[in-house]
Each structure stands twice: as C-alpha cells, then as structure tokens.
Amino acid sequence: METATTEYSRRRWLTFLLGTSLGATLVSFLYPVLRYLVPPETSEPSLSEVELDVKASDIAPNSGRIVPFSGKPVILFRTAAGELRALTATCTHLACTVQYRGDRSDIWCACHNGVYDTNGTNISGPPPRPLTRLDVAVRGEKIVIRRA
Amino acid sequence: MSSAAPDRGPLGAALAWVQDRIGWEGIAHLAEKKQVPIHRYTIYYYLGGMALFLFLVQVATGILLLLYYRPSASEAFESVQYIMAEVPFGWLIRSIHSWGANIFVGVIVAHMLSVFFLRAYRAPREMTWITGALLLFLALGFGFSGYLLPWNTLAFFATKVGTDVPAQLPGLGPLLSRILRGGSDVTGATLSRFYGIHVAILPAITTVLLGAHVVLVQQKGMSVPLSVESKKYRTMKFVPDFLLRDAVGWLVAVGLLAALAAFFPWELGVKADPFSPAPAGIRPEWYFLSMFQGLKYLPAEIAGVPGEMVGVLFFGLVGAVLVLVPLLDRRASRGLPSPWWNRLAVLALIGALVLTILALRPPPGAAP
Amino acid sequence: MRGALAAAAILAGAALALGQSAPKPKPGASGAAPPAAAPAARIGCVTCHLALDDARVSPPAKLFADDIHAKSGFTCANCHGGDPTTEDMDAAHDAKKGFRGKPKTADVPALCGNCHADAALIKKYNPSQRVDQLSEYKTSGHGKALAKGDATVATCISCHGAHGILPVKDSRAPVFPTRIAQTCNRCHGDAKLMADHKLPSDVYAKYAKSVHFEALTKKGDLSSPTCNSCHGNHGAAPPQVASVANVCGTCHTIFADQFKQSPHAKAFADMGLPGCVTCHENHEIVHPTDAFLSTGKDGKCSACHDAGTEGARAAAAMYRDITALKTATEKARAALEREAEAGMLVAKPQFELSKAEEDLTKARADVHLFRPYEVQQTVAGGLTIATTAKAQAAQLARERGFRRKGLGLSLVLIGLSIAALVAKIRTLGPGEKP
The missing domain is CATH 1.20.1270 (Substrate Binding Domain Of Dnak; Chain:A; Domain 2)
Structure with missing residues (x-):
C-alpha cells in the first residue's frame, strides 16, 4: 500500500517536472521568436535610400555638410541659388573627404587641392574623375538621399 | 462514435465535440496500435523522425525570415544584414536556418544510408524509398536555391558555376540553364527565380512528397532488417515510448542548433558584385563539393564528347540509379542478401568522400 | 643669310598659293582664304597624284583627304604652290607659279607659321586657338638647334604629321595626350640620334614606369602629365632647376606650397638641387611610399642626412x-x-x-x-x-x-x-x- 503511494507521488512529481521543464523550454524558444516579430526602431534596411537626421532648413544657401550614406561620406550642400544637391564626398584622387567652399562656391579637397564645381565635375588639381551625383528629396522636414 | 461523457465540464465537452468531428478515435487507435521493433538497429529508426523535425525547424525559421527578407539584387544583402544586425534575435533565426539546412541534409543522407544498408527499401516499401530519394533531391534543391539568397560574393559565384552544370547536358541543356538563371547569366533575375523556387515551388512539391512518404511509413510500418527478421524481438509502442525518445533527440538538436548559432553565427560575407572577378576558393555547400571537384578533374574530352557533359550525364545516371535501387536490387526484393550493392555503395561513398576532402584543401595558388 | 632668303621665298610662295593672284605681303590677313577655286584645285592635284601609284607622290594625296586643313578648304597649293587648276604636269609644277615641291626642314616652321601665327586668319576658323606656336618654337631646344642649321631636330610636321594632320583633340592624332609620349619617343628613343645630341634615349622607358603614365594610359586620365606638360609643347625645353617646383606645382599645388615653406626650399636652391625631382626623379616618378622616409633601400632622406644628424x-x-x-x-x-x-x-x-x-x-x-x-x-x-x-x-x-x-x-x-x-x-x- 505504502509503495503504491510513493510510486503514485513519484509519478506525479515526474509529470510535474516534465510539464514545467518542457513548458519553460518552449517559452525560451518562443521568447526570441516574439521579439523577432517586433521590428526594430531603426528605419528599414536600404542602401539605395537614406533618410537623414538633417532638416532641409538647417542647410543655408551656399553652405554644405558631410553626411554618412551607407558608411561613406556624402556632401550635402545648397548652392548659392538655393538648390539642394548631394555628391559623393570621396575625392576621386586619393579618397579624402571633400568640403564645400562658400567663398568660391565650389567643392574642394584639402589633401591635394582638388577642386570640383557644384555639378561634381573636376575642374582643377589632381582629381581624375568627377564626383557622383545623388538624388536629394525633401520629405516633410527630413532630407532623403538616394542613389541616382 | 459518440463518446461525450456528462462529467467532463464545458472544456471537456468542447474537446469531445472536436474529437468527434475529426474522427479522433481512429487516429488514436492507429497510434495505440503502432509498434516499433526493438533490435540492435532500432537507433536508425530515429533518423527519419529527426529529419522531419529539422524540416519543420527550417519551415518555421524560413517563414520568420520571410518577414524581413527582400528578394532583389539591390536589397537582398542589405536585408539579410538588417536581419543579422538590427532585428532582435534575427542573428539567431538566420543562423539556425543556415546551420539547420546543413544538418538537415546531413541527417537525411544518414537516414538514406541506414535505410539502404538495412535493405528497408525491399518489397513492399519500394515507393517509400522512391519518395524519400526524390525528397533528398528536393532538399539539395532547397540548399542550392537558398545559398544564393543572401546575395554574397561566394554564393553568387558558386551559383554561377552551379547553374552552368545543366548547360553541359546535350540538347536542352543550355535552355535548362537559361530557365534556371532567368537569363543567360546569373543576375538579379536569378535571385527572383531562386527565391520563388525556394519559398514556393519546392515547398509545394515537398509537402506532397513528404505527405506521401510519411503516410507510406505509417501504412507499411517499420521495416525489420533481414538479419533480424528471422529472430524473435521485442517491440515498443510508438506512443508514448518511441515518441518520447524521439523528443529527446529533437531537444538535443535544438540545443545544438542554438549553440552553433551563438558560437558560430552564419557569416554574411561580402555583397556580391557581378562585375568583380571571381574570388579565389569559391565553393558550393559541402554536399555539392564531390560533384564540384569531380567535374574539375574531368579531361576536356572523353571519347570525343566534352568531359563536363560526360560528368553531368554520369551524375544524372547515379541519381537515377539511386531512385530506382528498390527495382534494380532483385535479390533484396526476394529476401536475399545483396552484397554487391553494398560494395557499390561503399565504393561510391569513398569516392565522394575523397573528392570532398580534395575540394576542401586550400587552393594551391591562394591569394596572399 | 640663307635662312632669310628661304623665308622670303616661302612667304612669296605661300602668298601665291593662298591668293591665287598677284602676291600681297600678307594674303591671309586680307581674308582671301580659302580660295573660291578650292574644289577644282583639289581635283587638279589629286587627279594625277592618286592615279600615279608612286610611293613618293600618291600617299600624300591620299592622306590629305582626312587632313583638318583639307576639311577647312585648304589645298595642296597652299603649302606647295604651283597651279592646281591645270592638268598639264609641267604647267602645274611651274616654279614661276610658285611651285616649291617638298619644303626643306628648315623652312617648315615658317611655312606653317605663315597662317598659324596670323591671328586674324586663325580667328576665322577657331577663335580660341593660339597663334604663338612659331614664336614659342623659336625658344625651344628644337627651334634653337634648327636656327643653328641642325636639320635633324623636330619641326611642326615631326609631331603633327605633314599630310594627315588631325586636330589635337582627335584621339588618332599623334599629339593626342595618350600618344604624345610615343610621338616624342620616335626621336628621343633613337639611341644614335640622341647620342649625337648628347641626350639620353631612355626617357620614354623611364616615363612608362611613372604614376603619370599609369594615370594617363591605364586610368584614362587625360589631365595626367605627359612630355609636353612639363617640357612645353611648342617651346619644348627641359625645366630649369629653379623652376622644377613651379612646374610640378601647377598640379601638385599643396606640395609646392608646403615645399616652399620647408627648410629644404632654400637648402636645395643653395645646393642647386632640382626641387621635387631630388626625391621623386624626373621621368621615372613612381608611386611614393612611406619607405621613402626610411633608411632602407627606398629611403631618400638618408642620401643627404647621415645617421644621427x-x-x-x-x-x-x-x-x-x-x-x-x-x-x-x-x-x-x-x-x-x-x-x-x-x-x-x-x-x-x-x-x-x-x-x-x-x-x-x-x-x-x-x-x-x-x-x-x-x-x-x-x-x-x-x-x-x-x-x-x-x-x-x-x-x-x-x-x-x-x-x-x-x-x-x-x-x-x-x-x-x-x-x-x-x-x-x-x-x-x-x-x-x-
């Protein structure tokens, strides 16, 4: 009689152990899956289009700034006439980052004095090729750059 | 069939109502009746269940990956990078899917070898073998099409080589290669195509074949090897005895997959650049290595026929023989041992193993 | 004296050719070119010269068809004189009608300069084209030697060709940026000719190893310097020691500025060392490496600066x-x-x-x-x-x-x-x- 009781409680305990451990394991499987289903805060993955943390009004006419675009610098500037433009900012000579020169309204590389015009065309100094033009759009307040 | 008991409460009543509608008793009866023989080869019975489990893991992780993956040449790599780097536990899901794919192929190869050497394909289980062999090809198709989807350099060039293989076939070969690539070369069109193949075409065919395979296994019951058949052996119930043991294996598999994902997250590689020259040391997934290496060693011409064509035709022949083994092995179907088939299989295995090892050696002219 | 005579003769001949009439001091300036009889005139010379099948007389007629001058309406007679309107050989080649035959090497620059130094004439064809080639040429090593009677040196036609002259921007032209070095090398790679002039004949071989050659020919960067970028084209002469930094500085502005601020500027000038070239060579300008600063075999500094200094x-x-x-x-x-x-x-x-x-x-x-x-x-x-x-x-x-x-x-x-x-x-x- 006594063995039957212990046998019974042993079985109950085993069933409990089996249930909880399998249940906990299942939870440990489901937790990552549920977390996975919730999309991250960051914007969607895309190399061809990037929304910048820059307001269109932040860029005054005849000035520019460097912004990252898929790990590479891009020069975003407003021409003296007020048009927003974006060009790859990597100098085609030795890959330095170029800058906008307000006093001459051109794009200049400080490393070896390469000069580009606001269309990205190399006009003076060692750069062998023009900079690549990118599309710029203003969506609401934000500026969006896209591969042309 | 009605078995509603008055003392079950509302939940029990609902359960009984559902059981009544789906013919649960019949299923329960089948499960109750099913027995698994116990002998020295019983361990091999678990491989089929393991393969099925890993397949379901692939289905589950694959569906999850679909939520973020984008099948285009310009975004595929970035979306996989996004999954790996930004999505919570994305690295886990993707790594399990990649590791799981490789282990899955390994398990079904082991499953097939055990079935082969135990002659489980002999009458009346020929159709079980044939559906199984076709499922192996489908698994290889899953592997081949899935390999390209992250759109990295290695996969891109391996796919270039791989899709060139059918082009070697006489007659319709070049057309076949074009159909596979969605054009004359591997491009973004190939990616769209492989995506469709990977997530729609192959799953549809697999569902049908896998269903047939599992139903056949249930219908015919477990095969007992020739050497055991004549002796007396114990049996265990499929439910719960065998199923619980299966579950142990599955839990080990999940643990292993999670550990592999955490310690060796599947590499993302470098984004494919169709215009860059092929990098040194491109190779396909391990299960294609022996074929890949075999084609390399073939001379340009064999008896006036292009060497690669001979090679591809040979692989086709091997595949056909593999599917038709139960029909070709007449002795086994009469319940007699067929040692020649064993020797042939061992020879083929050694050949494949040697070629795989040769393919794994670092290339002699490896880039410094 | 001889030169002056020749120049006078050319002038007269050219005047005849261009004007087709009584000689004027400067027919080009009068705006008479191209002559109205141009099509007929062309037919006159070409009819026989193409038919003759003589290696001496027919190739120029063939080549001239593609010549920029032919396309602008000039004819054989503009340079060679004679009467292109007649089919009578003796009449066409009559010295009295200004026929000159093949101009002598010494006469070539002045012959070309006849039009190319005439601002008013050139303006009618290409307003932005320069007209100082002849005066530049006279300052060049070639021009000075020619003036001294050395007829082995280059004149206009050595580089531009005589009958198939193409515009500089035509990629087939021997003076197109990517082809200039080979054109110069036709003479400057001739060991015997260069030995006669006490000049090295390996400059092309050295230039071919340079970063500039690589940028020009392999990367297609037409702004990359070739021979004429540093030596000048019509006024070709090696830059003087003192001007090397200026010459390199036309492109490498930052380096030139920095060099001029550096202690080396004065020291090099005092020692007569040619600026940039001291470390970077003149023709064999290879990719500079950080090892230039080392004391190893590529080290440049250690040539002057002893260890410990x-x-x-x-x-x-x-x-x-x-x-x-x-x-x-x-x-x-x-x-x-x-x-x-x-x-x-x-x-x-x-x-x-x-x-x-x-x-x-x-x-x-x-x-x-x-x-x-x-x-x-x-x-x-x-x-x-x-x-x-x-x-x-x-x-x-x-x-x-x-x-x-x-x-x-x-x-x-x-x-x-x-x-x-x-x-x-x-x-x-x-x-x-x-």
Missing part, C-alpha cells in the same frame, strides 16, 4: 608616426570588416574610420613641410579615430559573445527537459515480447 632624426620621427597611423587604420579596417562579414552593422564606425584614413593621406602630404611636428599633429588625430574604431569593432565582437548567456539559460532548460524525459522513459518498461 637632426635631419635623420626628423625623417625617422615622420616615418615612425606615419607607419603607426597606417598600421592602426589597417588593423581597425580589418577588424571592422571581420565584424561586417559576421553580420554586424559597421557602417557608422567605418564612416568614422575613413576620417583617420584621410588623416593618413594628409600626414603623407604634410611630409613636404619637412617638419616632424606637423606630421605628428595630423597623425595624432588619426590615431585617436583609429583606436576608437578598433574599440568599436571589439565591442561588436563582445556583443556577439553576449548571445552565449541567453544560450546558456536555454541549454539549461533543454537539459532539464531531457532529464525529465529520460526519467519518464525509464518508467515505461522494456517493451512487449513478441
């Missing part, structure tokens, strides 16, 4: 700083690439690191100030960025490591489940007997 210490300091930044950026780049291949997002640190790589380029440029402090300042900024990038890569690697903690918990639960399952299986018994 201040100059040698300065070179060593710059070499050490630049090498340190180079190593740091390369290591950081490699570490980030490893993380990227493992699937981590490295766009931001990679972007930051590119600034350190830019500092490296700047530091290499700063060497031309020859002041170690300047290099050190630039390097210090780059090193900070590279160290940060490397730390970010290490952080990403650790992040991958953290995943193992979650795995541990999961594995404990799986292990527990397996244990419970095994215990349960044990209660099931050994199975049924047959």
Whole structure:
C-alpha cells in the first residue's frame, strides 16, 4: 500500500517536472521568436535610400555638410541659388573627404587641392574623375538621399 | 462514435465535440496500435523522425525570415544584414536556418544510408524509398536555391558555376540553364527565380512528397532488417515510448542548433558584385563539393564528347540509379542478401568522400 | 643669310598659293582664304597624284583627304604652290607659279607659321586657338638647334604629321595626350640620334614606369602629365632647376606650397638641387611610399642626412608616426570588416574610420613641410579615430559573445527537459515480447 503511494507521488512529481521543464523550454524558444516579430526602431534596411537626421532648413544657401550614406561620406550642400544637391564626398584622387567652399562656391579637397564645381565635375588639381551625383528629396522636414 | 461523457465540464465537452468531428478515435487507435521493433538497429529508426523535425525547424525559421527578407539584387544583402544586425534575435533565426539546412541534409543522407544498408527499401516499401530519394533531391534543391539568397560574393559565384552544370547536358541543356538563371547569366533575375523556387515551388512539391512518404511509413510500418527478421524481438509502442525518445533527440538538436548559432553565427560575407572577378576558393555547400571537384578533374574530352557533359550525364545516371535501387536490387526484393550493392555503395561513398576532402584543401595558388 | 632668303621665298610662295593672284605681303590677313577655286584645285592635284601609284607622290594625296586643313578648304597649293587648276604636269609644277615641291626642314616652321601665327586668319576658323606656336618654337631646344642649321631636330610636321594632320583633340592624332609620349619617343628613343645630341634615349622607358603614365594610359586620365606638360609643347625645353617646383606645382599645388615653406626650399636652391625631382626623379616618378622616409633601400632622406644628424632624426620621427597611423587604420579596417562579414552593422564606425584614413593621406602630404611636428599633429588625430574604431569593432565582437548567456539559460532548460524525459522513459518498461 505504502509503495503504491510513493510510486503514485513519484509519478506525479515526474509529470510535474516534465510539464514545467518542457513548458519553460518552449517559452525560451518562443521568447526570441516574439521579439523577432517586433521590428526594430531603426528605419528599414536600404542602401539605395537614406533618410537623414538633417532638416532641409538647417542647410543655408551656399553652405554644405558631410553626411554618412551607407558608411561613406556624402556632401550635402545648397548652392548659392538655393538648390539642394548631394555628391559623393570621396575625392576621386586619393579618397579624402571633400568640403564645400562658400567663398568660391565650389567643392574642394584639402589633401591635394582638388577642386570640383557644384555639378561634381573636376575642374582643377589632381582629381581624375568627377564626383557622383545623388538624388536629394525633401520629405516633410527630413532630407532623403538616394542613389541616382 | 459518440463518446461525450456528462462529467467532463464545458472544456471537456468542447474537446469531445472536436474529437468527434475529426474522427479522433481512429487516429488514436492507429497510434495505440503502432509498434516499433526493438533490435540492435532500432537507433536508425530515429533518423527519419529527426529529419522531419529539422524540416519543420527550417519551415518555421524560413517563414520568420520571410518577414524581413527582400528578394532583389539591390536589397537582398542589405536585408539579410538588417536581419543579422538590427532585428532582435534575427542573428539567431538566420543562423539556425543556415546551420539547420546543413544538418538537415546531413541527417537525411544518414537516414538514406541506414535505410539502404538495412535493405528497408525491399518489397513492399519500394515507393517509400522512391519518395524519400526524390525528397533528398528536393532538399539539395532547397540548399542550392537558398545559398544564393543572401546575395554574397561566394554564393553568387558558386551559383554561377552551379547553374552552368545543366548547360553541359546535350540538347536542352543550355535552355535548362537559361530557365534556371532567368537569363543567360546569373543576375538579379536569378535571385527572383531562386527565391520563388525556394519559398514556393519546392515547398509545394515537398509537402506532397513528404505527405506521401510519411503516410507510406505509417501504412507499411517499420521495416525489420533481414538479419533480424528471422529472430524473435521485442517491440515498443510508438506512443508514448518511441515518441518520447524521439523528443529527446529533437531537444538535443535544438540545443545544438542554438549553440552553433551563438558560437558560430552564419557569416554574411561580402555583397556580391557581378562585375568583380571571381574570388579565389569559391565553393558550393559541402554536399555539392564531390560533384564540384569531380567535374574539375574531368579531361576536356572523353571519347570525343566534352568531359563536363560526360560528368553531368554520369551524375544524372547515379541519381537515377539511386531512385530506382528498390527495382534494380532483385535479390533484396526476394529476401536475399545483396552484397554487391553494398560494395557499390561503399565504393561510391569513398569516392565522394575523397573528392570532398580534395575540394576542401586550400587552393594551391591562394591569394596572399 | 640663307635662312632669310628661304623665308622670303616661302612667304612669296605661300602668298601665291593662298591668293591665287598677284602676291600681297600678307594674303591671309586680307581674308582671301580659302580660295573660291578650292574644289577644282583639289581635283587638279589629286587627279594625277592618286592615279600615279608612286610611293613618293600618291600617299600624300591620299592622306590629305582626312587632313583638318583639307576639311577647312585648304589645298595642296597652299603649302606647295604651283597651279592646281591645270592638268598639264609641267604647267602645274611651274616654279614661276610658285611651285616649291617638298619644303626643306628648315623652312617648315615658317611655312606653317605663315597662317598659324596670323591671328586674324586663325580667328576665322577657331577663335580660341593660339597663334604663338612659331614664336614659342623659336625658344625651344628644337627651334634653337634648327636656327643653328641642325636639320635633324623636330619641326611642326615631326609631331603633327605633314599630310594627315588631325586636330589635337582627335584621339588618332599623334599629339593626342595618350600618344604624345610615343610621338616624342620616335626621336628621343633613337639611341644614335640622341647620342649625337648628347641626350639620353631612355626617357620614354623611364616615363612608362611613372604614376603619370599609369594615370594617363591605364586610368584614362587625360589631365595626367605627359612630355609636353612639363617640357612645353611648342617651346619644348627641359625645366630649369629653379623652376622644377613651379612646374610640378601647377598640379601638385599643396606640395609646392608646403615645399616652399620647408627648410629644404632654400637648402636645395643653395645646393642647386632640382626641387621635387631630388626625391621623386624626373621621368621615372613612381608611386611614393612611406619607405621613402626610411633608411632602407627606398629611403631618400638618408642620401643627404647621415645617421644621427637632426635631419635623420626628423625623417625617422615622420616615418615612425606615419607607419603607426597606417598600421592602426589597417588593423581597425580589418577588424571592422571581420565584424561586417559576421553580420554586424559597421557602417557608422567605418564612416568614422575613413576620417583617420584621410588623416593618413594628409600626414603623407604634410611630409613636404619637412617638419616632424606637423606630421605628428595630423597623425595624432588619426590615431585617436583609429583606436576608437578598433574599440568599436571589439565591442561588436563582445556583443556577439553576449548571445552565449541567453544560450546558456536555454541549454539549461533543454537539459532539464531531457532529464525529465529520460526519467519518464525509464518508467515505461522494456517493451512487449513478441
């Protein structure tokens, strides 16, 4: 009689152990899956289009700034006439980052004095090729750059 | 069939109502009746269940990956990078899917070898073998099409080589290669195509074949090897005895997959650049290595026929023989041992193993 | 005296040819060219010259069809004189009608200059084209030697061709940027001819190893210098020692400015050393390496600065700083690439690191100030960025490591489940007997 009781409680305990451990394991499987289903805060993955943390009004006419675009610098500037433009900012000579020169309204590389015009065309100094033009759009307040 | 008991409460009543509608008793009866023989080869019975489990893991992780993956040449790599780097536990899901794919192929190869050497394909289980062999090809198709989807350099060039293989076939070969690539070369069109193949075409065919395979296994019951058949052996119930043991294996598999994902997250590689020259040391997934290496060693011409064509035709022949083994092995179907088939299989295995090892050696002219 | 006579004769001949009438002092200026009889005139010479099938007389007629001058309406007679309207050979080649035959080498520059130095005439065809070629030529090594009676030197036609003259911007022209070096090399690679003039004949071979040749021919950068960029084209002569830095500085402005501020500017001038060329060679201008600063076989500084001197210490300091930044950026780049291949997002640190790589380029440029402090300042900024990038890569690697903690918990639960399952299986018994 006594063995039957212990046998019974042993079985109950085993069933409990089996249930909880399998249940906990299942939870440990489901937790990552549920977390996975919730999309991250960051914007969607895309190399061809990037929304910048820059307001269109932040860029005054005849000035520019460097912004990252898929790990590479891009020069975003407003021409003296007020048009927003974006060009790859990597100098085609030795890959330095170029800058906008307000006093001459051109794009200049400080490393070896390469000069580009606001269309990205190399006009003076060692750069062998023009900079690549990118599309710029203003969506609401934000500026969006896209591969042309 | 009605078995509603008055003392079950509302939940029990609902359960009984559902059981009544789906013919649960019949299923329960089948499960109750099913027995698994116990002998020295019983361990091999678990491989089929393991393969099925890993397949379901692939289905589950694959569906999850679909939520973020984008099948285009310009975004595929970035979306996989996004999954790996930004999505919570994305690295886990993707790594399990990649590791799981490789282990899955390994398990079904082991499953097939055990079935082969135990002659489980002999009458009346020929159709079980044939559906199984076709499922192996489908698994290889899953592997081949899935390999390209992250759109990295290695996969891109391996796919270039791989899709060139059918082009070697006489007659319709070049057309076949074009159909596979969605054009004359591997491009973004190939990616769209492989995506469709990977997530729609192959799953549809697999569902049908896998269903047939599992139903056949249930219908015919477990095969007992020739050497055991004549002796007396114990049996265990499929439910719960065998199923619980299966579950142990599955839990080990999940643990292993999670550990592999955490310690060796599947590499993302470098984004494919169709215009860059092929990098040194491109190779396909391990299960294609022996074929890949075999084609390399073939001379340009064999008896006036292009060497690669001979090679591809040979692989086709091997595949056909593999599917038709139960029909070709007449002795086994009469319940007699067929040692020649064993020797042939061992020879083929050694050949494949040697070629795989040769393919794994670092290339002699490896880039410094 | 002889030269003056010849020039007078050419002038007269050209006048005849252009004007088709009584000689005027400057027919071109009168605006009479091209002559109205041009089509007929062309037919006159070409009819016979093409038909004759003589290697001496028919090729010029064939080549001239593609000549820029022919396309602008000029004819054979504009240079050769004679009467193109007649088909009578003697009449056509009548010296009285100004026929001159093949101009002598010494006469060629003046013959071309007849039109090309005439601003009013050239303006009618190409208003932006220069008209100072003849006066420039007279300042060149070639022009000076020709004036002294050396007829082996180059004249206009040596480079531009005589009958198939193409515009400079035509890629088939021998004076197109990518072809100039080979054109010069036709004479300057001739060992015997150069020996006669006491000039080296290996300049092309050396130039072909230079960065400029590579940029010009392999990268298709037509702004990359070839012979004429440094030596001048019509006024071809080697730059003088004192002007080397100016010549290189037309493109390499930053280096030229830095060099002029550097202690080397005065020292080189005092010693008569040719600026940039002292370290970079003149024709064989190879890719400069950091090893230029070393004391190894590529080292340039050690040629003048003996070990232990201040100059040698300065070179060593710059070499050490630049090498340190180079190593740091390369290591950081490699570490980030490893993380990227493992699937981590490295766009931001990679972007930051590119600034350190830019500092490296700047530091290499700063060497031309020859002041170690300047290099050190630039390097210090780059090193900070590279160290940060490397730390970010290490952080990403650790992040991958953290995943193992979650795995541990999961594995404990799986292990527990397996244990419970095994215990349960044990209660099931050994199975049924047959």
